[in-house]
Amino acid sequence: MNDKNHKVYLHKKKYTRDKMKDYTFLLPAGLFLTVFLVYPIFYNIILSFRDINIGNLIQGEQPFIGFENYQTVLSDPLFRTALTNSIIFTLATIIFSTSIGFAFALFFNKKFPGHKWMRSILLIAWMTPIIIIGTVFSWMLSGDNGIINELFISLGVMSEPIYWLTDTDTALLGTIIANVWISIPFSMVILLSGLQGLPTGIYEAAKIDGATRFQQFRHITLPLMKPTILVLLMLGVIFTFKVFDLIYIMTAGGPADATQVIPFLAYQLSFGMYRFGEGAALSNISFLIIGAIAVLYLYLIRKEEVM
Structure with a gap:
């Protein structure tokens, strides 16, 4: 090996190291x-194709049943209730x-001073x-001595208290209020x-042309902020759709599954x-929904870059 090849060899060896x-x-x-x-994702996928309950989990016998768990979950009326609540909860929060x-x-x-x-x-x-926020909002929205009811009654907005978290008509709204405050x-x-x-500079040019603040916001701010808004919407949908802790603390899915989410x-x-x-199958369905949202986001971003 000559000196040149030796130097090349040493250089490649150093680069690799x-x-x-x-x-x-x-x-x-x-x-x-x-x-x-x-590993948890792949193991969860394996669980979703097997019949696993408290009995055969201990025995170790977990028969393969294909897509039966998915069919059971998708045909369950409670799944449709949870999916509807998740969509309402997510859209309202966003x-x-x-x-x-x-x-x-x-x-x-x-x-300005103090900003x-x-x-x-x-x-x-x-x-x-979240545990503190959920506890505080549970107290604020309680029907007996909640501060929200006390405020509305003192202002004359309503004459009797609303049981926000124990009424099937208002329970989901109560959790949405708390989650909006967090988001x-x-x-x-x-x-x-x-x-x-x-x-x-573009705002200064618009002012010279006589554009009002609303026109600047509509024709300059919103178009330029579109990529940022898309990022926020994607992250917001993912974080909100998979919410668990706030629901668990405030309502535990009740009353009568009024706040049941996926x-x-x-x-x-x-x-x-x-x-x-079935729980693993439902988790995978939720994962697929979030994945579809991420793919939609990537499509919109690519479309925005092309334009």
Whole structure:
């Protein structure tokens, strides 16, 4: 081997060693994702094709039954109730939290005395543990001594208290109110970061041309904010559709399944009724729904880039 080939060999060997050294830094993260994300997903898929209950789980006999668990779940009227509630819960939360968050983002995008600490106060709702928020809202919305009823009655809006979380007509609305309150700061942060990245020169040119603030918002702000809004909508739908803890704390799916949603129904099937195969199947159905939403988002982003 001549000197030139030897140098090339040494260079390739050093390059390979450096690349392997770089990959070793990814090993802990890759191992963590494999153990706590990839393996549970694949194991859940296996469970969904087997008949597993509390009896044969101990015995170890778990017969393969194909898509029977999926057929049982999809034909269950409770699944349709949970799916309807999940869609209503998600859409209502996204619409109100995005609208109110956008209003706050536009407000805090202006510089005025105290805007930084006021913005920080709003983030407390996002950082507060769900168990605390759910407990506080359960007290605020209680029918006997809830502060919401006391406020409305004192203002003359209503004459008798509303049992928000124990009435089938208002229970889902009560959980939506709590979740909107949680989601507003997240929406505000995402949208505010997008607003702060917009070019200021185009607004100055619009002012010179005589455009009003509403025209600037409609023809400049909204089109330029479309990618940011799409990101927010995708994240919001994913986070909201898989909500479990807030429902568990405030209503536990009741009353009479009025707040039953897909994640909580999957939990009840697996750990309440010990129908582990059906619970796994429902979890996979929820995963497919969220995956379809992610694919739709990627399609819209690609379409936006082409345009």
